[in-house]
Amino acid sequence: MKPFTVLVLLIGVLLTVSCAENPKKSKSEEMQERKKVVYQVFTRLFGNTNTTNKPWGTVEENGVGKFADFDDKALQEIKALGVTHIWYTGVPHHAVINDYTTYGISNDDPDVVKGRAGSPYAVKDYYNVNPDLAVDPAKRLDEFKELIERTHKNGLKLLIDIVPNHVARRYEGLTNPEGIEDFGVSDDTSVEYTRNNNFYYIPGTAFKVPEWQDGYRPLGGENHPLADGKFTEEPAKWTGNGSRAPQPQQNDWYETVKINYGVRPDGSKDFEKLPPEYAMKGYEDHFEFWKDKDLPDSWYKFRDIALYWLDFGVDGFRFDMAEMVPVEFWSFLNASIKMKNPDAFLLAEVYNPGLYRDYIHKGKMDYLYDKVELYDSIKHIMQGHGWTDHIPVVQNGLKDIEHHMLHFLENHDEQRIASPEFVGDPEIAKPAMVVSATISTSPTMIYFGQEVGEDGSEEAGFGRPSRTSIFDYIGVPAHQRWMNNKKFDGGQLSEKEKSLRDFYKNLLNFTINSPALMGEYQEIHFYNKDNTPTYDHRVLSYVRWSFDEKLVIVSNFDREKNYRFDLKIPQDIIAKWGLADGIYPLKENLYGEQKNKLKVEEGQGKIAIELDPLQSFIFRIAQ
Template sequence: MKEKSSHKFIVYQMMFHLWGNTNTDLAFNGSCERNGVTKFKDVSLKALQALAKKGYTHLYATGIIEHATMEDFTAYGSPLDHPSIVKGRAGSPFAIKDYYDVNPFLASEPAKRMEEFEEMLERIHVSGLHLILDFVPNHLARQYYSDKKPKGIIDFGMNDQTDKSFDPNNNFYYLPGTQFSVPSGLDIPVPYSIPYIEIPAKVSGNNVFSAQPSKDDWFETVKLNYGIDFQHEEKTYFDPIPDTWLKLLDVLIYWTNKGVDSFRCDMAEMVPVEFWAYVIPKIKAIKPEITFIAEIYQPHRYHEYIFQGGFDYLYDKVGLYDALRRLMEERPEATVEDITRVWQHESGEFAEHMLRFLENHDETRINSPGFAKHNLWSTIPAMVVTACLHHGPVMLYMGQEFGEAANEVEGFNMAQDRTSMFDFWRVETHQRWMNQGKFDGALLTKEEKLLDEFYVDLFQWVHAHPAIQKGHFFDLQYAQNEHYPKRKVYSFLRYTSKEKLLIVCNFESKQSYSLDIQLPTLAKDMMNVSGVNCQLIKAFIPPTSKEFSSTIDGAILPPNSAYIFKIS
């Protein structure tokens, strides 16, 4: 059987404006000057070397491209945004205000912000890392205006026929005869006396055809028009190529030429697959090694976005993440059979195209009451499966490796379970790892250090083993006898012609299990082995566990643990 190439890179997601902030004296709804904010220079060679040492290969820097904010940078050419259409003092990283600029507040000298970004990108590459940049194709800030656009570029909406609700060459959708109304119930921390005027009202980013969206809608954004007439049975007008497609191709070309290594494409499923099939080959013609990652939540569309659209990787949220979260929460209905169902749907054609994670900026923190209920060590079996199930990429969100609980109330973000992307704040555990620029974790608690050591150990182990990097996969659940705890223990094989591994994960938080793993004849034939000898080569166990075994015979698998055996 032919062995596959490796896709197993490891992504570190940084909420960029929070990443380098060392300020601990924070004010509710504080400004960037009051509360602090990351500067490009904070991503120093020392910081990058510390990240690379942990095993990361790619940095997903969320919130680099300029977005709408309540901060005033008019002195540096950036128009002031009306505070009634901005979420939080910082604003949403996904309400892009100028596609050809970076956020001024990220620069030590805002007038030289692009130069500072380029210097940071060079440091990233010198450190052997790659930069993933957000590409937000579905919507823009309501007051989009580019003061940094290259010569010949025309802003979105400048040539729109605003008296038409839809036109194939309009960049936005309109509600003629209406005026936009700010959602009711907003608490806006920056006072304003001049009302925001938008006539006619534009359709909001989450396809809300209303002149007054709710505060829970993406009211701060406007939907981009790709040539789909939503009000008339979603009829498409893709020939000739719509103007929006051409404008966004120019954006991708601009950042590709800057040296960006990958694009994480926000809500890619809300953009027609035909657009991706048009732009991705053109960008890969410029830079063949560049990769495209799609945020997508409709499994029935995975195939078309990979094989028609041309995406390299898709978010595996509605699939493995949801299955593992149920197990980590110990819901009554949770079973490892859900993992089997995930790979059965994804296997063969596109398992290697799935980017897997346990946290990102949209999801609740593992170490919060609504998720793992502060059982940090449920992370072990879930993360081993996330990293080892197939050979697609893995992502970790800053602070996850220390058990960040995100239990502070920042301002716009009032939920005590997610790190805010809308406020100027901090990530408390991450701050202590940074330790004022030493990046040594000296201020972390003993438990936080042990959790971090688990992630580092796992990622470095993944890098060192070809069977995990590019090996084949075999699910063993179906072959186990009646004594095997099928609801809580998940077993699988990863193998190449030279390395064969058995991985067993226990999702039970309190109970140990004796191991009696059956290897079916089919598995032996596929691995080209007859007699089987299993030797334990790696054990990921909670620090509270004392149980350990060097062989599979009679081995006891502790709660929230994972054993990896070498088959010879």
């Protein structure tokens, strides 16, 4: 066969695959598909009305929220914000400093627990839930089941965390299903590594508690019978972040131990490699590929955990530090999940852009955090360091996977927008939030309290101000004002806080109802920067459109400057929209008071714009 013929055939195959992967959507399909909005809530903190906020305070002193606090009213208000999914963070039973021995739960050692309430990412029992979250700890699984049912009844889906990279140093499953063995029970602890061990070991060496630095002491130095600088673990295991030292450092993930997936200590893999062509295949083919393979024991353990929670009613998972686990495992796990629930929502924490496509295509992840690209770029612009010119470049670089890159401005790992360490004023986030929520077909995520300007200023204990602590018992003041003693009506909010929440509500509800935001995108930023003298790098503009909706979006990131200009819509876009010369009324969808019009003349569009500081417009063309 001639080379030219081969080339033509190859192009034809690629086009066929591309069309199969990204088929043109009909009008009816566009009407069904909408943006997703995830509301991340730290479950332990949400319903806590206690305002004491003593550093290192006990549960009796500082209080704790419960599953029951998410009543119908709370869930309806969350949904009314424009939310489709709730991520209940911190549900699996993790190590805590609280005495639950009455319920058969062993006490945890403060020397290997971060904070008093404990890290949600040091899971102690994957088949049960945090006893702190139950009114009756003996019935904690029943109470979580009731929360799942309430969540679904109120028209929302829910996610919980799974942390495959590591577990708590003392893992103890109390309610494992029949035939399920705890991590490490059958391990050969005489060797550093063998394929079916769940952990890595340091044979002949005992674990040592870190040497505490900079004045840190567990529980803030409080006397506690177990806070004695000792923890029995012999032989020592590798620490969760990969430290192979028997005495990890204070900044290591010393409260956790790393899971072995069949990756040898030298980095080579003790399992079959996924063939490259599987990047183009669906989860059914991935499932078939792994179905008859002999795989490391840890793969099966986490598969069984995920399927258990799907059976329980959970609609999806957020996977912690997914890039620290082999992509082949994710192919196996996510294919197993999708075979059981094709609509399961699978979100992963991956920070290395070089791995994005592997974890999406080979690992069959639905969504990854868009932190390193969009979030970091927008944060710099909000802080006054960056230019909006960078955002279209980011979007173009992710064009092939933009739908899979979940957008956010806050989560439990990041600084609160209103904290002085970020920008100190939640109003500054308004243009950033508009861009984050409308520039892509990807889901949007907000963190509870973000919508009322929570500033994360509490000195909680292990946690540091600027981030709401995930390690301690603490109250969340701005959120508590919205909660209003569990009336969930915003009764204690200031007028500024109410206005901010209304902004989020208007924006998010627009996004989940807009077909254009699941359609096409094209930046008009550089065209306007080149052709409009008063338009500059503190403004951003782009268009979004679908079969029956056309949007023009423009945002001013400047805190002080007003902008007045004619925003130009290039001829190629006007042609794609099929607009003849004439004047078209515009509806503004954030504020609803603008009377702007699109004037098309000689095939080019023009909109007279007056932008106040931090103002954005979402114009819909009325046809």
